[in-house]
Amino acid sequence: MHVGPVTIDYDVLIEGMKGDVGFTSKEFVDAFQYSLKSLRKIMGAQENSQPFIIPGGGTSAMESVTSLLRKDDKILVISNGVFGDRWEKILSRYPVHVKTIRAKPGDYVTPDDIEKEVSKEHYNMVTMTHVETSTGIREPIYEVSKKIRNYVDLIVVDGVSSVSAEEVKMDNIDVFLTASQKAIGTPPGAGLLVLSENAVSRLSDNSIAGYYLNLKNWIDVMKSMEEGRAAYFSTLPVHLILMITKAFKLIEKEGIENRIRRHEKVAAAIRTGIEGMGLSIVAKHPEAYSNTVTGVIVNKVNPSEVLKEIVNEGIELAPGVHPDLAGKYFRIGHMGWVNENDAISTIAALERVLSRLGEPIRLGEGVRSTQLYLSKGNISNL
Structure with a gap:
């Protein structure tokens, strides 16, 4: 990822x-x-x-x-x-x-x-x-x-x-x-x-x-x-x-239209999971959310430690590179051949890693939010 x-x-x-x-x-x-x-x-x-x-x-x-x-x-x-x-x-x-x-x-x-x-x-x-x-x-x-x-x-x-x-x-x-x-x-x-x-x-x-x-x-x-x-x-x-x-x-x-919709769905599922566990996204405006990259802000832990630990869970994420946000965020890539299961795996692994490292999150709520989004299409309608 x-x-x-x-x-x-x-x-x-x-x-x-x-x-x-x-x-x-x-x-x-x-x-x-x-x-x-x-x-x-x-x-x-x-x-x-x-x-x-x-x-x-x-x-x-x-x-x-x-x-x-x-x-x-x-x-x-x-x-x-x-x-x-x-x-x-x-x-x-x-x-x-x-x-x-x-x-x-x-x-x-x-x-x-x-x-x-x-x-x-x-x-x-x-x-x-x-x-x-x-x-x-x-x-x-x-x-x-x-x-x-x-x-x-x-x-x-x-x-x-x-x-x-x-x-x-x-x-x-x-x-x-x-x-x-x-x-x-x-x-x-x-x-x-x-x-x-x-x-x-x-x-x-x-x-x-x-x-x-x-x-x-x-x-x-x-x-x-x-x-x-x-x-x-x-x-x-x-x-x-x-x-x-x-x-x-x-x-x-x-089909290019289907491919775009798949990316949009996986991206939205991941963002829903991030917000469900209580974290914030770098992008401030929903109309500017992308289908391919999500920046995730952490409040307590070192993002480089998150990247190091999650590799042991079988998932690779990307470091934050914006100098004004140095040490405050990491990035999730969700593009190419990604699918719904990748979204679930990513959120589940993140919850485990963040919890172990001491980041204050709502453990389990990220996966739940992602699952609900994927099963119903739009969690706000539940």
């Missing part, structure tokens, strides 16, 4: 256990073609959009966005936490002007505040984080993008902790990106992103991008592969892409 890399389905893992699949082989080209087409569907993108799967991870996908920027462009970063701040850290290395609007821990920057800022000054790009992994906060990106569409050139969304677990659609959005090791449910090693037609038109030799993560160097490979023809710029993570293909097939079989 980590925030990523997540537990991986065995059928997905087995796809990567092949000894001699070349990057120009028909097997690989077919797999890559399927994955590119599937990525476009999962992102809710138009047919004229361009999908990319590049080596690296979420951060490589983020940095590749410099392919769309030119010297002295102005970027507005919307940050709800550590990974929102990462946009600032990446872009500040380049010859562009960056301004950041930050929310306090557990909160989010409101659509009205963002609209107010972009109406005062023209920005070439606005970046947002759909689900802030450090706090579990979900930004209302669709409301924001609708409000600011006519003010800015490019709207970019980090969906590293949202894609295939939250509703994702590219309406009014120019770049939607993610990573392989999160809700898609495969090992780390790939950055996945889709560019709108508007974004593709910004690719040029005048961008500030470097070489390896310059999407202009990758686009012909992506187009060729999607047409079923092998192409090369730099070696792709062959075996990982075979696993991504299998994951996309499993997602297609489950």
